[in-house]
Amino acid sequence: MSETVTKKLMLFFPKCECEKPIIYHLVKDYNLVVNVYRAKVTPEEEGFLVLDVTGTEDDIHQAMEYVKTFNVTVNFTGKGVTRDEDRCTHCGACVPQCPTGALHISDAATRQVGYNEADCIECMACIRVCPFVACASAF
Numbered sequence: 176m177s178e179t180v181t182k183k184l185m186l187f188f189p190k191c192e193c194e195k196p197i198i199y200h201l202v203k204d205y206n207l208v209v210n211v212y213r214a215k216v217t218p219e220e221e222g223f224l225v226l227d228v229t230g231t232e233d234d235i236h237q238a239m240e241y242v243k244t245f246n247v248t249v250n251f252t253g254k255g256v257t258r259d260e261d262r263c264t265h266c267g268a269c270v271p272q273c274p275t276g277a278l279h280i281s282d283a284a285t286r287q288v289g290y291n292e293a294d295c296i297e298c299m300a301c302i303r304v305c306p307f308v309a310c311a312s313a314f
């Protein structure tokens with residue numbers, strides 16, 4: 176029997192795919208154990224999920240190939256969240272929510288928001304509050 180592994184993923188759903196029962200099929204058809212941390216729909220009705228999947232490497236690979244057929248972007252994450260510099264408007268909403276200071280005001284004059292991935296503990300608080308999905312999608 177193949178060894179199981181756990182991988183952390185972010186799935187980014189285009190507008191029309193948010194309602195499809197993709198998670199159901201990951202469990203039923205690909206034998207994965209799925210642990211969803213966060214789910215969010217943006218004002219533009221795009222959606223994303225942050226989740227762990229546990230299964231064999233082969234099942235995870237097959238499952239992600241299936242997911243991609245729905246035009247869903249799959250981002251395998253390692254440590255910390257990713258911040259998309261193009262999406263970030265430096266609005267500052269995430270800074271008071273970040274418990275470690277990984278997200279911080281890096282320039283008092285310009286109010287630029289800096290991100291130090293090494294300090295991130297993956298609490299996902301910034302993903303919950305970011306109005307621009309900058310903390311979730313480096314796609």
Ligand code: SF4
Binds near residue numbers: 266269288
């Ligand atoms: S909440 Fe989002 S857009 Fe605002 S500063 Fe933080 S990462 Fe950037």
Ligand code: SF4
Binds near residue numbers: 255273276277295301
């Ligand atoms: S996930 Fe938590 S610790 Fe990491 S940057 Fe976001 S708010 Fe800060």
